[in-house]
Amino acid sequence: MTDFHLAQINIAKAKAEMDSEIMTGFVQRLDEINQLADQFPGFIWRLQTKDGDSTGIRVFNDPNLIINMSVWKDLDSLKNYVYKSAHVELIRDRQAWFNKMLESQIALWWVPAGHIPSIEEGKHKLDQIEKSGSSEEVFTFARASYKTVSENEEIKS
Numbered sequence: 784m785t786d787f788h789l790a791q792i793n794i795a796k797a798k799a800e801m802d803s804e805i806m807t808g809f810v811q812r813l814d815e816i817n818q819l820a821d822q823f824p825g826f827i828w829r830l831q832t833k834d835g836d837s838t839g840i841r842v843f844n845d846p847n848l849i850i851n852m853s854v855w856k857d858l859d860s861l862k863n864y865v866y867k868s869a870h871v872e873l874i875r876d877r878q879a880w881f882n883k884m885l886e887s888q889i890a891l892w893w894v895p896a897g898h899i900p901s902i903e904e905g906k907h908k909l910d911q912i913e914k915s916g917s918s919e920e921v922f923t924f925a926r927a928s929y930k931t932v933s934e935n936e937e938i939k940s
Contacts, residue, residue, distance in 0.1 A: 788855060788895075789858050790904075791889065791890070792900075796881055798847070801849075808879060827856060842902050887909055887913040
């Protein structure tokens with residue numbers, strides 16, 4: 784049986800540039816939170832520059848729209864990191880640093896073990912959520928897919 788891991792992408796619209804006073808509280812916690820993720824049980828990979836920065840990666844026309852992508856062993860590992868670690872403190876304070884978005888902000892999907900999703904793949908998954916909502920192929924925490932993948936099934940990326 785082929786193993787699968789969980790990929791995720793999330794985006795956020797910062798209220799200002801990362802070096803602004805408004806974003807100071809968020810930026811000051813980035814190293815701590817990224818290091819926590821890197822060492823968290825079930826963590827596999829995260830999108831980052833050579834210097835370990837993910838907020839400096841620009842893939843949208845809006846310079847304040849930041850992207851985060853990662854791969855996890857399973858859904859429970861990601862949920863534990865997001866909601867049961869110090870990471871949840873950033874979620875609670877997000878209104879101080881980020882504007883509310885009308886567009887879909889998160890997408891989760893299964894990838895074959897060892898696959899590192901591209902930014903384009905992640906953007907495509909966000910588009911799928913935006914256009915069609917959650918499905919077996921792409922979903923959110925609220926509508927998580929725990930589908931068991933048999934040897935004969937393929938996961939489309």
